[in-house]
Amino acid sequence: MDKNRIKYPVYIDRIQTPEKASLHIKNHDILGVSGFTKAGDSKTVLPKVAERALHEDVKVTVLSGASLGYNTDADLAKNGALYKRIPFQADPTLRKSINNHEVLYVDQHLGQTADMLQNVDIFKIDVAIIEAVSITEKGDIIPTTSVGNSPVFTKKADKIIIEINTSFPESLSGIHDIKFSKKQPNREIIPVLHSDTRIGVPHIKIDPEKVVAIVFTEVPDSPAVISAPDDKTVAISDHILQFLGKEVDQGRLTESLLPLQAGIGKTANAILSGFKNSRFKNLTMYSEVLQDSTFELFDSGKLLFASASSITVTESCSNKIFSHFEQYKDKLLLRPQNISNAAEVISRLGVIGINTAIEFDIYGNVNSTHITGTKMMNGIGGSGDFARNGYLSIFACPSISKEGRISHIVPMVSHTDHTEHDVDILVTEQGLADIRGLAPTERAQVIIKNCVHPTYKKQLTAYFEDAYKLGGHTPHILEKSLSWHTQLKTHGTMQMEELIKN
C-alpha cells in the first residue's frame, strides 16, 4: 500500500479492504465501473461483489466503459450477481448467460452511453468504482490505462469507490485529457481539431464528499491475448494497404492518410501492423483502443500520435511500454469514450474506421454482433460510432471459416448493425470491394467478384441472379434470404449440395 499515491490527506481515513468497500454496494444497485476492453477495470471491489452473491442476495446492473478483464464479468454472471449489463462485453460465460436470458444486455454504441446517462438520464448511478493510478491534491482521480465512461459515472454517482493500482507507474499521470460536456441545450463545441488536441485536464474532477472507500491493489491489467498475423489477416491487411495506396495515387488522400481507427482483436491488430512496412508515413490514430500494433507503429517511426480511450496490450508489450513510458508519453492521449467516439470529432477529423464483421451481405449490410441472427457474440462496441461518421468505413472478415462450412458473405445478414448506407469498403482475404457510390445491384457484383471464397461464388451468384429476375432495387428471394443460416443450423454447413454438384 503506497499512501503517497494519495495527495489528498482527507482520503487516508477512507482506506478500506476490498471486502469492506464492496459492502457499499447493495442489492438492486446500479454500478458505473471503470474499464474499457480489459484496461483500467476494478480488480478487487467488483470481484468481491461477485463473491458476495454466492451467499447473499446481491444482483446489480453494471455499466462500464467496455469489456472487463480477468473473470469479473464471468463471475458476476455465473454467481447470479448481474441483472443488466451495459454497453459492451466480450466474456464467454457472460455471453452464455445473456443468450440464456439470465442476464439482460443492452448493446450500445460506446460513444452514446455517457449521453444516455447525463443528458437523457435513463439510469441513475448508485456507486461508481474507478481505478486510479493516484489522487491529486484536491482529491481528483488520475485514471490508469483507460478513461472510458469514468467521468460521467463519478458525476452521476451517489457514492464513489476508488481503487488505487500501484502496478502502474505514477508516470501515467498526464496522458489523460478529461472534459465534461454540459447538458443540451448548452452543449459546447468539442474543439478537437487533430488527434493530439488537448481540450481538458489530466484528471477526473470529482466531489470528494462522495468518496466512501479507497482500496489498494497491485494486480496489473489482464493482458490481451492476440494471435500473430496469419496468411488470412496479412492478406486482408495487404488489400487495405493497396486500396489506400490507390487512393493516394488518385489524389484523394496523402501518404499521411487521415486519422486511423481500428477495432479490437487479431484482424484489426494485423491490419494496423501492416502499416509498418508500407509507403505511408506520419500517421495518426483517433481510435478507441490502442493495441500492440500501435506501439509497433510508434517504434517503427510510422505513427506520430495516437488518441484513444484505452490501452489494451499483451503482457510483453505492457512490460515494454510501461518500463520506458517516457518514450511514448508525449505521443498518447486517453479521452473519455464520449469524446474518443464523438460523432462531431470523427466527422470533423475524417477518421478512417477499420472494423471487423461477423458477416456481411451482397448489398453491403454488416452484422457485427449476432451469430445466426439470434446469439450475441460481444457487441457493436464503437464500430458504429466510426462507421457512421468517419471519412471511410472499412469492414473486414475472413471469407469462410470452419473448414468452409460457413461463408461470411451471405445473401442477407441475419442481423444488421451497420446498414448499406454506412459501409464503404468490404474486405476479405480474397480481395476488397469498394462500394462507394454504387447501387445495390452494382455492389452485389463487386462483392461477389472480389470478396467471396471460391467455394461459395457459384452459390451466391445463383442467389443474386435468381433474385435479380424478380426485380426490386435490392433483389432478394425473401423465402431463401436467410436459408444459408437455417441450413447451417440444420445441416452444419452453408454449402448447398445441389449447387456444388452442378
Added chain:
Amino acid sequence: MDKNRIKYPVYIDRIQTPEKASLHIKNHDILGVSGFTKAGDSKTVLPKVAERALHEDVKVTVLSGASLGYNTDADLAKNGALYKRIPFQADPTLRKSINNHEVLYVDQHLGQTADMLQNVDIFKIDVAIIEAVSITEKGDIIPTTSVGNSPVFTKKADKIIIEINTSFPESLSGIHDIKFSKKQPNREIIPVLHSDTRIGVPHIKIDPEKVVAIVFTEVPDSPAVISAPDDKTVAISDHILQFLGKEVDQGRLTESLLPLQAGIGKTANAILSGFKNSRFKNLTMYSEVLQDSTFELFDSGKLLFASASSITVTESCSNKIFSHFEQYKDKLLLRPQNISNAAEVISRLGVIGINTAIEFDIYGNVNSTHITGTKMMNGIGGSGDFARNGYLSIFACPSISKEGRISHIVPMVSHTDHTEHDVDILVTEQGLADIRGLAPTERAQVIIKNCVHPTYKKQLTAYFEDAYKLGGHTPHILEKSLSWHTQLKTHGTMQMEELIKN
C-alpha cells in the same frame, strides 16, 4: 424576363433559352442539380434534357439535394435519360424504373452526399443546374426555396447553368446561410450553437467563368400535397406530445424541448401540427424540410425559429408566406444539407428527430425504404442523419394498413435502415414504446403491448414466445422471421388464419 435580377452585367450575354442551355449537357454527363423535396429545383433546363432523350442519345447521372418537383424525375426515367440517380427520389415513375433495374439508384444519407463529392471525390460533376432568385454584384447565386447540395455542385462542376425564377420575390434574399467546408484534414468546426446561428454568407459564391448559360422561368415550385391530419395521425401526435410532457415532468427536458426535426409527409406534418395546442412553448426547429406545420407553429406563436435546407409547402401556404414574407424572414434560415444534416451540429444541439417508418420490428429495428425487403419506396432521406446523432430518435407509422392485411410491426424487418442501436421511441396510433435502456427481450414486450394493432397482438406474441424458448439475445425463429412478408405476397395478408381461429 427581369434582367434586374442579374446584378452582374457580364452574365447578361449568357442569357439563353432553356432549349439552348440544355445543349451544354452531353450524353454520359454527371449533373448536380438544385432541388430538395420539390423546392428550388430546375423547372426548364433539366426537363429539356428529358425531352432531348426522346430523339437523341442523352443518358445522364443526376445528383440532387433530394426529390425533384413536377414530372422531372418521371420524364427523365420514362424517356431513358437517367443512368443513375443520387441521393433521394419520391416519384412513382422513377421508383418503378429503379425497381425494374432501368435506373441505378444510390439511396444515401442526405447529409453525406456533399462529403462524398468534395472530400472523397467519387463523382466529378460536369454540369450544375441551379435555381436562383437573383445574382449578386459579383456573379454569385442567391438560391430560391432550397439550398440542398447546390454549393458543392457549383464548386465541383465544370459548367454552371443558372435558372432565375421570377415567381419568387427577391425578398427571399437573406434567408440563406452558405458555408463551404474545407477538405479533411483541414476541416473546421461548424460553429452552429443554436438553430439560428449564422455561420456563412447569404449567397453561393461561384466562379463566374464557369457560368455557361442563364435562363429565366416563372414556374413556381410544384406545391406539396398534404392530406389533413386524420384520426390515426392525430393519435400518433397525441402519444408523442404526452410522452414529451412526461419527459418535462421528470426534469429531462424543459417546455421548450430541444430543436425539433420532422420528416416529410402527412404523418410528420400532423405530428408537428399537434404542437400548436400543446403545453410546449418557445420551440425551435433544426430540420431539413419545413412543411405547412412549421408556418402554423409560427402563426400560433409556439415556434421561435426554424433552420432547414428547404421550404416545401402547399399552394395555399405558399401564397400566404410569400405574400407576407417579411413576417417570417427573420425566423428562418436555409442551409446546405451537409450543415442542416451534419452529425456535428445534430449531436451538439441534441435534436429531437421525428421520422416515419415503413415498418419496425419487435426489437426496434426500422425499415424506412423497402416494401417487403426488395422494392424501393423513396429513400432514407435525412432520417438516418438525425436518428443516428440526435438526442431522441422517434419513429412513427400506423400499426396496420390495407384494411388490416398489413401489420407495420413485424417479427423482423425485411430491410434495416435504422438499427436497434439508433432507435429510442416507436409510436403508432395504438401507443408509444420507449425502448431506451432496454434489452431486446424487454423491448419486444413493450412494443407488442403498446404499438401493435389488436388484430396482430396474439400472432406477434406467439412469435416472440416461441422464439424466446429457443434462446438467444435477440430471439428469432429464422425460418419464420420473414414469413409475414412472404405470406403477404402469397396470400395477400400478414394475418395467419390458424392463429385467428384460435
